[in-house]
Amino acid sequence: DAGITQSPRHKVTETGTPVTLRCHQTENHRYMYWYRQDPGHGLRLIHYSYGVKDTDKGEVSDGYSVSRSKTEDFLLTLESATSSQTSVYFCAITAGTYSGANVLTFGAGSRLTVL
Amino acid sequence: EDKVVQSPLSLVVHEGDTVTLNCSYEVTNFRSLLWYKQEKKAPTFLFMLTSSGIEKKSGRLSSILDKKELFSILNITATQTGDSAVYLCAPLARETSGSRLTFGEGTQLTVNP
Numbered sequence: 631d632a633g634i635t636q637s638p639r640h641k642v643t644e645t646g647t648p649v650t651l652r653c654h655q656t657e658n659h660r661y662m663y664w665y666r667q668d669p670g671h672g673l674r675l676i677h678y679s680y681g682v683k684d685t686d687k688g689e690v691s692d693g694y695s696v697s698r699s700k701t702e703d704f705l706l707t708l709e710s711a712t713s714s715q716t717s718v719y720f721c722a723i724t725a726g727t728y729s730g731a732n733v734l735t736f737g738a739g740s741r742l743t744v745l
Numbered sequence: 746e747d748k749v750v751q752s753p754l755s756l757v758v759h760e761g762d763t764v765t766l767n768c769s770y771e772v773t774n775f776r777s778l779l780w781y782k783q784e785k786k787a788p789t790f791l792f793m794l795t796s797s798g799i800e801k802k803s804g805r806l807s808s809i810l811d812k813k814e815l816f817s818i819l820n821i822t823a824t825q826t827g828d829s830a831v832y833l834c835a836p837l838a839r840e841t842s843g844s845r846l847t848f849g850e851g852t853q854l855t856v857n858p
């Protein structure tokens with residue numbers, strides 16, 4: 631694998647509780663992304679980071695925040711989880727040049743269930 | 746707003762059949778188009794297409810891009826049960842702070858023995 635670790639891999643929580651998902655990379659890549667995947671919607675971008683402390687919103691960012699205090703870690707936080715945030719969350723990384731084999735590489739995913 | 750439409754959404758074939766998966770897109774600042782294969786886990790990279798008309802091949806899989814008509818196709822010949830997966834199309838666009846991938850919903854391919 632490309633050196634991406636997501637944790638936890640599975641989590642069940644209750645509505646209104648905070649949840650943090652962690653993405654850790656060992657590739658020293660500049661760009662990191664959080665996607666969610668839901669039936670009928672495919673993969674949708676939540677937030678991304680283009681460097682330490684540099685983040686931006688994706689198309690479905692409401693209800694989510696992110697932080698990147700060091701190159702290797704990108705955290706996704708649900709401040710108050712809702713049932714609509716039940717999903718599979720994928721972290722992805724790239725060095726950013728998108729040439730040759732340097733493309734977006736995904737972590738194994740984190741399955742979150744909000745009851 | 747960027748738009749990516751894949752068709753068909755679902756396809757069931759028998760081993761040995763040939764399949765064609767379609768992807769049409771409308772993306773601002775288009776750079777290239779990527780295809781991914783997703784089994785019961787994370788998507789894995791198949792192809793990146795940047796130029797029109799140049800067919801990319803990898804074994805039984807091939808893909809072509811038409812930048813004028815804004816579509817791409819993915820062909821799989823002599824399908825095998827191991828080809829069963831969701832195939833995702835993702836146009837890549839250039840942005841000020843990097844690049845952006847927009848994914849289609851995917852085509853669920855099932856290959857029966």
